[in-house]
Amino acid sequence: MGEKKRKEESKSGFVFGRKNYKFMFIGLACIALGFILMAGGGSDDPNVFNPDIFSWRRIRLAPTLILIGFGIQVYAILLNPDKE
Numbered sequence: 001m002g003e004k005k006r007k008e009e010s011k012s013g014f015v016f017g018r019k020n021y022k023f024m025f026i027g028l029a030c031i032a033l034g035f036i037l038m039a040g041g042g043s044d045d046p047n048v049f050n051p052d053i054f055s056w057r058r059i060r061l062a063p064t065l066i067l068i069g070f071g072i073q074v075y076a077i078l079l080n081p082d083k084e
Helices: 002-010 018-038 056-078
Strands: none
Touching: 018 056
8 A cells, every 4th residue: 555655656747847948948048149159250261360259249248148048057957846
């Protein structure tokens, strides 16, 4: 009898709820956008210096977006899906 009760209690759906997955996808989108903003700025010729690699977008904005995205991911993992 006790074993049957334990099986019923342990029977559950997904670990995360719909709310958790929404926040995870938002965080993933922030991380992807940060890496997209960080890309580029190189030069085809190695003898020519391109100062675009030091732009505000690549130095400040993109890493900040990536860190915000990771913060959203941590929040999504710790969020209790049953609590409203």
